Amino acid sequence: MDAINPATGRRIESYEDATESDVRDALDRAETAYESWRHRPLRERETLLADAADVLRENEERYARLMTEEMGKPISQARSEVQKCAWVCDHYAEHASAYLGDDHHPSPPGTTVKTSYEPLGTVLAVMPWNFPFWQVFRFAAPYLTAGNVGVLKHASNVPGCAEAIEEVFREAGYPDGVFQSLLAPSDLIDDILRDDRVKAATLTGSGPAGRAVASTAGEELKKTVLELGGSDPFVVLDDADLDAAVEVGAQARNQNGGQSCIAAKRFIVHDDVYDDFLDRFVDEMESFVVGDPTDEETDMGPQAREELMEELHGQVTASVEAGATLVTGGEPLNREGAFYPPTVLTDIPEGCPADDEELFGPVAAVFRAEDEEAAIETANDTEFGLGASVWTEDRERGERVAHRIEAGCTYVNQLTKSDPRVPFGGIGDSGYGRELSEVGITEFVNKKTIWVE
Structure with missing residues (x-):
């Protein structure tokens, strides 16, 4: 071993x-x-x-x-x-x-x-x-x-x-x-x-x-x-604090190199704020420092194994070939080690890996939702049910939406996380x-x- x-x-x-x-x-x-x-x-x-x-x-x-x-x-x-x-x-x-x-x-x-x-x-x-x-x-x-x-x-x-x-x-x-x-x-x-x-x-x-x-x-x-596993939805409604949603969303996707069951994976964004969110989100994703994990300034190290990075890249490639748009990232870094950059995909077609598989790495799939109801429907359009995150300035609205998302735990205006004080698990x-x-x-x-x- x-x-x-x-x-x-x-x-x-x-x-x-x-x-x-x-x-x-x-x-x-x-x-x-x-x-x-x-x-x-x-x-x-x-x-x-x-x-x-x-x-x-x-x-x-x-x-x-x-x-x-x-x-x-x-x-x-x-x-x-x-x-x-x-x-x-x-x-x-x-x-x-x-x-x-x-x-x-x-x-x-x-x-x-x-x-x-x-x-x-x-x-x-x-x-x-x-x-x-x-x-x-x-x-x-x-x-x-x-x-x-x-x-x-x-x-x-x-x-x-x-x-x-x-x-x-x-x-x-x-x-x-x-x-x-x-x-x-x-x-x-x-x-x-x-x-x-x-x-x-x-x-x-x-x-x-x-x-x-x-x-x-x-x-x-x-x-x-x-x-x-999980394919956790990160739902951004039209009244969300976009500054907070962008910052926390990028962290929730890239923490631990994106290798987390409860990482935000599918970003479901209300049509009214989609373009603004996407522009800011891409900038935030591109700001992450990828490099030597022993360096205090590094935000994201390598993927844990070479074959895992290759599998992730295969999912990205298959999604793009199916019609998804690659906005940033999408290629292994040309350096020693299993390094993959923060990656953003949009226009995700139904049935491609970015749509119905878990992407266990720093790859964000961004979906457009025409309204709250469509956002909930997309969030629940998965076989997984581990965690979810909902972003809105209206706390009552956030709790209402949280109840409708089918997951073991749903956080409002916070990234999904495990905490010794509360139960953790999925459906x-x-x-x-x-x-x-x-x-x-x-x-x-x-x-x-x-x-x-």
């Missing part, structure tokens, strides 16, 4: 793949750890999680540079990611006891009836490369604190990040086996899922990967949470289940009714 720097194409380090024997040993350790971890007082688990936040902060620069080297994230964004991981640890360290406290119910005189939240066991997490620390802590912080143990199968291009995350929990004082990073090839996932010692699974990734995990887990009657081809907040920590627990007569 080679870690390749996408900014240079050079190998950083090689790692040994986990074998079937390694997998068996890891699951044995997880099962052994679970028997004592599940009975550890919740307050102690919260304290350990707070300690994990401290480890993250103490090693922020080292972990940030590791992310930048392995997947090309600009160093300033990598530091922010480490800080966000510490935040989610802080959040559950403070609120897990409230989230997992017993719920009492009406019952006959002389009886006590309550719901108790008890862990399930070993949870398999199949995580992606685009936010190599945050995606993992988004599952680990709540699920471990609820009393489960975790086995991470991370993306193959960020093995150093996988090992560093295991280090965080080890340095924080977690018992051996409570959290393990398993550098296993993808063809072992099915066997891991079928193992009786694994009780549940969570995946963030592509639609095909999610369907494969859901199918196997379904056969084994194991709970899953899936956060898959349709964007998956099911929720992460974060109280809802997230209770996804992988046994909600047990206890009736005492």
